[in-house]
Each structure stands twice: as C-alpha cells, then as structure tokens.
Amino acid sequence: MARKLNKNLVALGSAAIVTVYSIGLARTHSAGSGAAVAPPVDAATAIAQALATATPAAAIQVRDTATATPVLTAAPITSAPVSYRDGVFTGAGTSRFGGFEVAVTIVDGRITGVELTRVTTRYPASRVSRLPAQVVERQSANVDMVTGATASARAFRDAVAQALAQAAAQG
Amino acid sequence: MSPLTPPRTASRSLVAMDTLVTARAEGPDAGDVLDAALRRALAWFPEVERVCSRFDPDSELSRLCARPGETIAAGPLLFEALAFALDVAAVTGGAFDPTAGAAQQARGFRRNYRDGQQTPDSGQGEQTAARAAGYRAVRLDRRRRTVTLARPLLLDLGAVAKGLAVDLAARELAGMERYAVEAGGDLFAGAAPGAEPWRIGVRDPRGDGLLGTLSLRNLAVCSSGGDERPAPAATDGEHHIIDPRSGRSPRAVSGVTVIAPAAMTADALATAAMVLGPVRGVHLLDEQGVAGIVVPRQGVVRFTRAFPGAMQWSPILA
Numbered sequence: 001m002a003r004k005l006n007k008n009l010v011a012l013g014s015a016a017i018v019t020v021y022s023i024g025l026a027r028t029h030s031a032g033s034g035a036a037v038a039p040p041v042d043a044a045t046a047i048a049q050a051l052a053t054a055t056p057a058a059a060i061q062v063r064d065t066a067t068a069t070p071v072l073t074a075a076p077i078t079s080a081p082v083s084y085r086d087g088v089f090t091g092a093g094t095s096r097f098g099g100f101e102v103a104v105t106i107v108d109g110r111i112t113g114v115e116l117t118r119v120t121t122r123y124p125a126s127r128v129s130r131l132p133a134q135v136v137e138r139q140s141a142n143v144d145m146v147t148g149a150t151a152s153a154r155a156f157r158d159a160v161a162q163a164l165a166q167a168a169a170q171g
Numbered sequence: 172m173s174p175l176t177p178p179r180t181a182s183r184s185l186v187a188m189d190t191l192v193t194a195r196a197e198g199p200d201a202g203d204v205l206d207a208a209l210r211r212a213l214a215w216f217p218e219v220e221r222v223c224s225r226f227d228p229d230s231e232l233s234r235l236c237a238r239p240g241e242t243i244a245a246g247p248l249l250f251e252a253l254a255f256a257l258d259v260a261a262v263t264g265g266a267f268d269p270t271a272g273a274a275q276q277a278r279g280f281r282r283n284y285r286d287g288q289q290t291p292d293s294g295q296g297e298q299t300a301a302r303a304a305g306y307r308a309v310r311l312d313r314r315r316r317t318v319t320l321a322r323p324l325l326l327d328l329g330a331v332a333k334g335l336a337v338d339l340a341a342r343e344l345a346g347m348e349r350y351a352v353e354a355g356g357d358l359f360a361g362a363a364p365g366a367e368p369w370r371i372g373v374r375d376p377r378g379d380g381l382l383g384t385l386s387l388r389n390l391a392v393c394s395s396g397g398d399e400r401p402a403p404a405a406t407d408g409e410h411h412i413i414d415p416r417s418g419r420s421p422r423a424v425s426g427v428t429v430i431a432p433a434a435m436t437a438d439a440l441a442t443a444a445m446v447l448g449p450v451r452g453v454h455l456l457d458e459q460g461v462a463g464i465v466v467p468r469q470g471v472v473r474f475t476r477a478f479p480g481a482m483q484w485s486p487i488l489a
Binding site for chain 2: 007008009010012013014016017019020021023024143144145146147148
C-alpha cells in the first residue's frame with residue numbers, strides 16, 4: 001500500500017450511518033404528518049417521483065415473492081416520456097441460476113401492471129435446488145439467504161426490459 | 172410480543188440502484204406495523220439513489236461534479252457517503268477510489284439502468300481516465316461540511332451508496348423479531364436477542380455451489396466478485412470492478428465476502444480486497460478487524476483472523 005493510515009473503517013462507517021439516519025429521522029418527524037408511524041416517503045411514491053424523467057421500467061413494486069398468486073404490481077406511473085403500445089407483453093430473463101418470466105400490461109401507453117409469471121431463481125429453494133447434489137444433501141437447503149444475488153436481480157430487470165422493448169418497438 | 176399473537180412474516184421488494192432490493196421482517200401481526208416498517212425501510216433506496224447516483228444528472232452528486240473548483244455545501248447523505256469513501260481510499264492507498272467514475276465511463280458503464288440513457292462520454296480514454304482519478308483532489312471540510320473538487324472529476328459512490336441504503340433500511344426494521352435487507356450482493360441480517368439466527372449461504376464465486384453457511388445475527392454480509400457484470404466495452408474479461416490505480420480489472424481474486432457491522436463498510440472493504448489481491452486483501456481485512464473470505468482465482472481460499480469469530484461457520488467440503 002502506498003500509504004498507511006490508521007483509521008478504523010468499521011467505526012467510521014457505523015458513525016456515518018447513525019448520522020445520516022438521525023438526520024433523516026429528524027426531518028421525518030418535523031414534517032409532521034400526524035401519523036404515529038409515518039414513513040418518510042412511501043416507496044412507490046418515491047419511485048414514481050424519481051421516474052418523472054425516466055421510463056417506467058424501474059417502477060416495479062414487487063410484493064411478497066414468497067406467495068403464489070400475482071406477486072407483482074406496478075407502482076402507478078404519472079408521467080412516462082416513452083409511449084408504449086397497449087397490450088400484455090412478456091419477457092424472460094436468464095442467468096446461470098435460472099430465470100424469470102414477466103408479463104407487463106400497458107394501458108393507454110402506460111404500464112399498469114408487472115406480473116411475475118414464472119420464477120426459477122426464487123432462492124433459496126430454487127437456487128439451492130440447482131446446486132450440486134452433495135451441497136443440498138449436506139445442509140444448504142436450510143439457508144435463509146445466499147450471498148451475491150446480483151444475477152437474479154439482473155435477470156428480473158432484463159425480463160422487464162425485454163417486455164418493454166416489444167411494447168415500444170411495435171408501438 | 173404476546174405468545175397469543177404469533178409473529179407474521181412479510182416482505183417487499185423494489186428495483187433500485189440497478190438491482191432487486193428486498194426487505195423482510197418478522198414482527199407483530201398488528202395492523203399495518205410490519206408493512207409500514209418495510210415501506211419505510213425500502214424508501215431509503217430511492218432516497219440514497221436520488222442523492223448519490225452518477226447516472227442521474229440531477230442527483231446531488233452529479234451537480235457537485237458539474238462544479239469543479241467551487242466549494243459546495245453537501246447534504247448529510249452525500250457528505251457522509253463521500254467522507255467514508257475517501258476514508259476507505261486513504262486507508263487502501265487508492266485501491267478503492269470514488270473518483271474512478273471517469274474510468275468506469277470509459278469502460279462502457281454509462282447507461283442509466285432505468286431509462287437506458289447513456290451519460291455523456293468524458294472524452295477520456297481508459298488509461299487517461301485512470302490517471303485523472305485521484306481521491307486526494309476531493310477536499311472535504313468536515314466542520315463546515317463542504318466539498319471542493321480541486322479539478323474536474325467524476326465521482327462514483329456505487330460501492331458505498333448501496334451498502335449505506337441497506338444499513339439505513341435495516342435500522343428502520345430494528346426491533347423486529349427478525350429482519351433482513353438484501354440488495355444485489357449486500358445484505359444485513361438482524362435478529363432480536365434469543366431469536367433464531369440467520370443462516371446465510373456464502374456462494375463460491377468459482378461456480379454455482381456454496382463455500383459454506385454462516386449463522387449470524389445483526390451483521391452485514393457483502394460479496395464482491397467480478398463475474399456478474401462484464402464491462403459493456405470490454406472484450407477480455409474486464410468487469411465492473413476496477414483497480415483505480417491502473418484502470419484495469421483485478422484478475423487475481425475471484426470473489427471476496429466480508430462480514431461487518433455495516434453493509435457500507437463490508438461492501439467497500441470487499442471491493443478494496445478484490446483490487447488488492449489475495450494476500451494484501453486479507454491483510455487489509457485483518458488490519459480492519461473484520462471477518463472475510465477471499466477466494467483467489469487459483470490457490471486456496473483464505474480466511475481472515477477474525478473469521479468466523481462469534482458466528483457459526485459450516486464449510487461445505489468439496
């Protein structure tokens with residue numbers, strides 16, 4: 001290393017988080033929404049706002065992927081610069097762990113729903129089931145989470161992007 | 172919690188910071204408490220992204236980068252993220268460097284995942300961009316909480332911002348029986364005293380299997396590896412992590428997993444250890460007193476001195 005500095009990053013990191021969190025909390029409380037447990041911003045609203053200049057692709061609000069029936073609903077989109085053709089468009093994404101299939105519903109040029117129609121990367125169960133047999137036999141069927149989940153997340157986003165590309169290309 | 176009202180488990184996810192984010196919690200099955208806490212937790216992701224994204228020209232980070240030479244008052248989120256990134260840069264002698272944004276641009280990481288829009292090319296080649304990087308050109312006034320860029324720089328807080336958002340989200344869920352926040356390779360797993368610890372499978376970056384499983388409470392686990400996101404402009408195994416000192420992807424390490432009290436710390440240290448290589452990477456993690464696993468492309472898997480510490484580790488033997 002070019003230069004050594006005796007800083008404890010664990011302490012510095014934790015202090016930074018406390019600082020940001022406390023300030024966020026103070027701001028939330030001073031906003032005076034009245035509710036006892038007032039969220040700073042509803043996640044869906046925040047995304048919709050953030051999307052004022054973006055396409056709807058990021059406005060996906062996924063609910064409880066552990067349950068069976070429609071597991072995804074889209075956040076309401078108030079303005080979308082890209083106009084899509086109405087209809088239901090499907091997309092699939094794959095990674096080396098498996099993939100997703102999604103159905104994106106467009107009404108009046110706007111995304112009204114994103115539904116996850118098939119998941120093969122819903123881990124731990126599905127992901128672990130694809131692991132070498134001895135791994136499953138030994139213990140890992142019993143894990144709550146697996147590190148390094150980027151592949152499934154990208155597969156999911158790619159599937160949505162693919163569905164949207166269909167909607168835009170023929171629109 | 173009364174034994175008459177068994178805890179409920181709920182989860183919510185959204186797409187932010189170019190990845191799928193999931194928060195889940197076990198808590199009282201009373202009204203909207205659990206769902207409200209999950210919504211508050213996830214709301215930190217768009218909040219952190221709004222401030223720290225280098226892909227969004229309106230982010231506070233982009234606005235700072237647009238004004239080199241000026242002294243700018245930074246909001247708490249940007250200031251703390253940047254200050255921490257610069258601390259990591261100083262500790263690692265630049266192996267981790269938030270001013271590597273221009274080098275990333277040159278390598279094709281220019282597309283905003285939300286709308287596919289490319290950010291403008293800096294006009295610099297890869298090597299030029301790497302040389303132009305330099306965390307020492309970012310001047311912080313920690314008392315006044317201002318930032319001055321001594322010369323034009325593209326800042327990238329990617330390796331810090333996602334972890335920070337995970338940590339902030341986790342704090343919203345603290346007090347629940349068990350809770351977890353996951354975003355890409357970063358996760359925080361929390362549990363009340365006496366609650367069942369979380370069992371985390373640590374993926375082997377060299378294949379589809381696991382290195383083993385960790386049983387832990389109230390710790391962040393971050394895995395960094397070069398295999399998931401090949402660089403768009405690359406042809407020769409270049410990936411999303413670069414050595415800011417050379418502008419090239421590190422080759423000696425396949426993946427690093429760091430376990431630390433905060434995801435921000437764990438992610439930054441894992442990224443730095445990737446760049447430093449197996450020997451110096453483990454040395455850095457040891458110096459910082461964190462637990463970690465460094466998987467070299469060739470040779471034996473290395474564990475830090477603090478590993479597994481208070482955690483339970485069940486290795487999977489090949």
